[in-house]
Amino acid sequence: MGGISRRVFNGALASAFARSTVATAWGDRNRETSVVLLLSGVITDGGWSQLAYNGLKELKARHGFKTAYAENISLAQMDQVSRGYSDDGFDLIIGHGVEFSSTLLEVAPDYPTQNYFVTTFLPEPNVPHNIMFVNMGYFGAAYGAGVLAALISDKKLVVGFIGGDDDPNQQRMKRAFIAGAQHTVPGIRALAIITGDYDNAAKGREAASILIGNGADVIWHAADVTGLGAIQGAVAGNVKVLGCYSDQTDLAPNNMATSFEMNLGGMVISVAQEVASRNFSGGTEWRPPVNQMWLQKCGNNGDYNPRLVSADEWNIFQKVWSDIASHRIDVEALVA
Numbered sequence: 001m002g003g004i005s006r007r008v009f010n011g012a013l014a015s016a017f018a019r020s021t022v023a024t025a026w027g028d029r030n031r032e033t034s035v036v037l038l039l040s041g042v043i044t045d046g047g048w049s050q051l052a053y054n055g056l057k058e059l060k061a062r063h064g065f066k067t068a069y070a071e072n073i074s075l076a077q078m079d080q081v082s083r084g085y086s087d088d089g090f091d092l093i094i095g096h097g098v099e100f101s102s103t104l105l106e107v108a109p110d111y112p113t114q115n116y117f118v119t120t121f122l123p124e125p126n127v128p129h130n131i132m133f134v135n136m137g138y139f140g141a142a143y144g145a146g147v148l149a150a151l152i153s154d155k156k157l158v159v160g161f162i163g164g165d166d167d168p169n170q171q172r173m174k175r176a177f178i179a180g181a182q183h184t185v186p187g188i189r190a191l192a193i194i195t196g197d198y199d200n201a202a203k204g205r206e207a208a209s210i211l212i213g214n215g216a217d218v219i220w221h222a223a224d225v226t227g228l229g230a231i232q233g234a235v236a237g238n239v240k241v242l243g244c245y246s247d248q249t250d251l252a253p254n255n256m257a258t259s260f261e262m263n264l265g266g267m268v269i270s271v272a273q274e275v276a277s278r279n280f281s282g283g284t285e286w287r288p289p290v291n292q293m294w295l296q297k298c299g300n301n302g303d304y305n306p307r308l309v310s311a312d313e314w315n316i317f318q319k320v321w322s323d324i325a326s327h328r329i330d331v332e333a334l335v336a
Contacts, residue, residue, distance in 0.1 A: 032064070033091050033092070034066040034068075034089070034090045034091050034092070035068075036068040036090045036092070036093055036094065037053060037068075038073055038082065038093065038095050038096060039070065039073060040073050043069065047245045047246040048264070051245075051246060051261075051264035051265055052264040052267070052268050053069060055267065058265060058268075059268065059269055065272060078103040079103050082095070083110075091275055092117060093116050094116075094117045094118075094119070095118045096119050098120035101133075108127075108128040108131040109128045111130070112129075113130075114130065115131075115132075115280050115282060116128075116132070117132050117134070119134055119264075119267070120134070122284075127283055128282065131282055132282050132283070134285065134286045134287070135285055135286070135287045136262065137287075137288065139335050140290035143176040143180035143329070144260070144324055145260055146159070146184070146220075147320045147321075148309075148313075148317045149180075149220055150184040151185070151316055151317055152240055152310075156185050157189065157215050158189045158190075158211075158215035159190050159217070159220075160192065160208075160212075160216035160219045161193070161219070161220055162204060162211070162221040162223055162226070162227065162230040163192065163195065164196075164197060164198035164226050164227075165194075165197065165198055170194055172335040176334065176335045178192060179335070193207040193210060195223060197226055198226055203226050204231075206233070207226075207229075208229070209233050209236070217240060218241070218257070219233075219234045219242070220244065221243075224245070227245075228251065231248060231251050232251075232252075235252045235254075239255065240308055242256070242259065242260065243261075245261065246259065246262075247299060249299030249301070250299060256298065256305060257305050257308040258296045258297065258309065259298065260295075260296065261295045263292065267288070267293070270288075271286075291322065291325040
């Protein structure tokens with residue numbers, strides 16, 4: 001397990017960490033730590049890219065880091081862009097997404113005194129000493145969403161999950177959601193539709209309509225733009241919905257019970273602080289606890305909407321959520 005997992009991973013601020021001006025591998029003289037964030041998307045996407053970019057902004061504004069970013073990077077451009085920032089001497093190059101994995105695995109050995117971080121699973125057991133990957137707890141989050149969906153279901157008959165691409169991770173998230181619901185309310189049915197598309201709101205609306213037609217009164221999605229359609233479908237069917245990746249309360253204020261927001265900003269801050277304090281654990285996969293990597297947000301309501309979730313239901317969920325984070329519930333084994 002990487003060094004970060006043994007340190008406090010504190011939400012959006014990570015203010016307890018050391019200052020970024022420290023002695024580095026290039027000598028004993030203090031210098032400003034520099035971080036670049038590489039994105040295949042755009043910083044205005046309202047989710048995956050923007051949340052990570054918010055962490056980068058926080059690094060510069062509150063922690064004194066030198067920062068840069070590049071967005072809309074195509075697969076064909078990744079090697080050139082990565083090497084360009086490496087040549088510029090950036091201390092930490094973050095490739096935000098699985099699409100950067102192969103490129104940075106090739107680039108990292110050519111710049112052994114710099115550090116690389118890819119926001120996806122460790123792709124193979126042995127990787128260069130200066131690159132780190134991360135398990136962001138997708139399956140634990142999905143299990144937790146299934147638990148909460150079952151708890152807040154009024155009829156306690158059916159809850160539903162809507163996924164994006166039909167890939168192994170989405171299939172495991174589906175299984176985790178189903179397990180969470182069924183282990184929480186015996187006899188409840190957890191239905192799932194993997195749409196095969198992350199970027200089709202119409203498919204999300206259609207999937208939501210199908211699930212509602214089959215009795216689902218709570219829906220959770222993990223499907224980006226397709227998920228936006230799922231939220232629209234939940235509103236149209238007047239059922240409860242759980243957001244994903246970012247706080248989506250504003251999209252359905254009367255139906256959104258809570259959102260499972262990825263703490264991508266905190267992740268960026270934490271790994272940068274590890275580089276600054278010379279505690280970066282390259283060659284490993286960082287596994288932050290699920291309750292620090294995923295945060296429940298519900299706009300001005302705080303953690304959850306009290307009109308849709310009772311205090312008792314929330315307390316039961318929080319106990320299970322803590323058990324997932326501490327591995328008293330072994331979600332990985334359930335979805336293997």
